[in-house]
Amino acid sequence: MGVIVPITQDKPKMAGIENLVGQMASDMERVNAMILSRTGSEVTMIPEVANHLISSGGKRLRPMLTLAMAKMCGYEGEGHIKLAASVEFMHTATLLHDDVVDESDMRRGKVAARIRWGNEASVLVGDFLLGQAFKMMVEVGSLRALDILSTAASIIAEGEVAQLAAAQNVKTNEAAYLHIIRSKTAELFAAACEVGPVIAERPEQDHIACREYGLNLGIVFQLIDDVLDYGGSSAQLGKNVGDDFREGKITLPIILAFAKATDPEREFWQRTLGERDIQEGDLEQAMAILKSHKALEGTLERAILYGNKARDALADFPDNEIKQALFETIDFCISRAS
Structure with missing residues (x-):
């Protein structure tokens, strides 16, 4: 008989998504049981x-x-439960793999799995979860949903490799960075939203609308994470503030600040991020430079624009409680930075 470790069933309580959490509570209990x-x-x-x-x-x-997307589109079957569990397994697998690549010590406020069990176990368990995710997708019986999520897995991996290639390159521009986060973060949001109308057998235009909502929400989510890494707290992030800086990651606040940087500031970014020569007090200096060029505010402004795009994507859906909850989810993601 297989060994099973119980998972916590407590429902998350956080301002902005209580409506979504409440409406999906019954189905999420089934998803948690599936997980x-x-x-x-x-x-x-x-x-x-x-x-x-x-x-x-x-x-x-x-x-x-x-x-939510399946329910908003009138789906009445059981497949959305397995697809939702598949999405969570894919996300968890990427976190396990990311922590190894980034050499992270914390995840969601706890010691990272790689610290407790080692890099090899983290990678291999991530692979196990991906295998289980794809098995559930097949069981649902929707070739289109399988195609969407399997394509997302490939795009996410490409995005992670692209981020590795861009790491320490202080000349990375905004367009290149947005391409990276669309791939590594927003693509799973997009796929998670698109499979709902697919299994509900809604018209193609609904598939596109739900996907656009998810894609833009995913960009919002990542941009706010970028802000929080320099202007948030460990509790908000679930990891150490400044990890992106210490790992040499070029994120949008850095890109915006570098575009306005003085020569000494560019030399600072090259030394700290380009050459990974980080000394005591450098994180504080980085935050001061970002503040002087209003780079965090600029990143937040862009997040708000993408939030508006997410909202516009659902314009043709009838107004109802689920649509309202999805709008509130956009506001929640942005409000994390306040």
Whole structure:
């Protein structure tokens, strides 16, 4: 009999998405039960590592979006439960892999799995979760949904590699960076939203609208994360403030500040991010430079623009409680920076 570690069933409580959480509560209980059943394994370490992250208080936003879109589109079957669980497994797998690549010590306010069990276990358990995700997709029986989510997995991997290539390149421009975050972050949001109308057999225009909502919301989410890494708290991020800086990641606040930088400031960015020569007090100096050029405000302004695009994408759907909850989710993602 497989070894199963229970996952926490507590519902998240956070301003801005209570409506979405409340409306999806019943289906999310079924998703959580599905997640629980699919993390069981005779290999004890698999459920231990998987549950360490799955039960650590994540918002479960992506699977909730899958459920919400399916419900908004009038879906009455069971497939949305497995697809939502698949989306969460894909997300969890990327986090396990990312922490190894980034050499992160914390995730969601806890010691990263790689610190507790090692890099090898984190990568392999991530692979196990991806395998389970694809198995559930096949069980749903929608070739189009399988295509959407499998394509997303490939695009996400490409985005992660592109970010590696851009790391330490202080001359990365805004267009290149937006392409990276569309791939590595926003694509899973987009796919999570698109599969709802697909299994509901709605017209193609609805598929596109739901996908556009998810894609733009995903960009908002990442841009706000970029802001929080320099202007937030560890509690908000679930990891250490300044990790992007210490890891040499070129994010939008850096790009905006570099475009306005003085020669000494450009030399500073090249030394710290380009050459990874970070000294005591450099993070504070980086934050001061970002503040002087209003780079965090500029990033937030762009997040608001993408939030408006997400809102516009759903314009043709009838006004109802689910649509309102999806609008409130946009506001929640932006308000994380306040």
